[in-house]
Amino acid sequence: MRFREGLPQLAGDRLFVTDGGIETVLIFHRGFELPEFAAFDLLKDEAGTAALRDYYEPYITIARGAGAGFILEAPTWRASRDWGARLGYSPEALAGANRAAIALMEELRAEHEGDVSPIVISGCIGPRGDGYASSDLMSAVEAEGYHAEQIATFAGSAADMATALTLTYADEAVGIARAAAAARLPVAISFTVETDGRLASGQSLGDAIEQVDEETSSTPAYYMVNCAHPTHFAAELAGDDRWLERLLGVRANASERSHAELDEAEGLDDGDPADLGARHRELDRGLPGLRVVGGCCGTDHRHVSEICAAVGA
Numbered sequence: 040m041r042f043r044e045g046l047p048q049l050a051g052d053r054l055f056v057t058d059g060g061i062e063t064v065l066i067f068h069r070g071f072e073l074p075e076f077a078a079f080d081l082l083k084d085e086a087g088t089a090a091l092r093d094y095y096e097p098y099i100t101i102a103r104g105a106g107a108g109f110i111l112e113a114p115t116w117r118a119s120r121d122w123g124a125r126l127g128y129s130p131e132a133l134a135g136a137n138r139a140a141i142a143l144m145e146e147l148r149a150e151h152e153g154d155v156s157p158i159v160i161s162g163c164i165g166p167r168g169d170g171y172a173s174s175d176l177m178s179a180v181e182a183e184g185y186h187a188e189q190i191a192t193f194a195g196s197a198a199d200m201a202t203a204l205t206l207t208y209a210d211e212a213v214g215i216a217r218a219a220a221a222a223r224l225p226v227a228i229s230f231t232v233e234t235d236g237r238l239a240s241g242q243s244l245g246d247a248i249e250q251v252d253e254e255t256s257s258t259p260a261y262y263m264v265n266c267a268h269p270t271h272f273a274a275e276l277a278g279d280d281r282w283l284e285r286l287l288g289v290r291a292n293a294s295e296r297s298h299a300e301l302d303e304a305e306g307l308d309d310g311d312p313a314d315l316g317a318r319h320r321e322l323d324r325g326l327p328g329l330r331v332v333g334g335c336c337g338t339d340h341r342h343v344s345e346i347c348a349a350v351g352a
Contacts, residue, residue, distance in 0.1 A: 182214025316345030
């Protein structure tokens with residue numbers, strides 16, 4: 040872990056860029072089949088590893104051009120126990136895949152840190168269940184036990200932190216935060232919301248953040264929103280509630296469609312990159328602490344470039 044004295048995205052007001060919708064880019068733009076939406080499975084051979092390496096390059100270039108820091112988010116969103124088992128990975132092989140993902144991030148950092156600095160390596164954690172729905176709910180205790188395996192692997196690697204993306208209910212976030220604290224690994228928590236701005240569980244974004252902070256002694260380094268379009272959650276960010284100070288990142292979807300509509304869609308809805316950038320300019324005005332920007336489903340380097348330009352202006 041390189042940043043033992045604290046994550047650099049928490050110091051000052053410097054912008055940090057991360058990548059876009061890795062799975063949708065690999066499937067719809069690069070022609071890969073990703074069983075279970077699992078990008079980490081590409082690490083099993085040299086061709087897949089090379090494709091992952093190439094995927095990150097345009098985003099690093101965007102950060103370089105903007106003079107921004109960069110967060111290398113490992114392609115491990117699906118690399119947890121249940122999803123790995125569906126793909127035929129043993130626990131040992133799955134841990135190896137998580138380590139290989141962080142090793143690839145290390146290689147990219149070593150290659151680019153002379154031009155982009157700082158570069159933070161994050162181990163990505165996904166939900167145990169569907170990232171679009173609150174199903175098969177766990178208690179916080181169950182969630183801590185489930186996610187502790189992947190978090191322990193990250194803690195034993197060069198990862199500087201972990202980021203939990205696309206969480207749909209607070210108890211799973213509490214468990215992840217507790218597991219990260221036990222492993223002494225900084226963690227960011229990112230919720231996804233529906234078109235009404237609420238989590239799939241029905242809880243408001245603010246209430247979810249406050250619950251996690253209350254039940255973990257404010258363990259998360261910061262919070263984010265991802266896998267939703269700004270039109271879905273912008274209204275939730277109006278006001279001066281204290282929880283907004285904890286919301287430092289946004290990784291938005293390209294499409295304004297609901298999760299149910301995206302699930303049923305046969306093609307990719309990549310929205311309007313320029314409009315998405317403009318909407319982030321409005322988000323930036325309402326979120327003075329916004330420091331981490333990237334994309335989620337349907338976004339690629341075009342969207343992230345527009346977002347970076349809008350927020351960094």
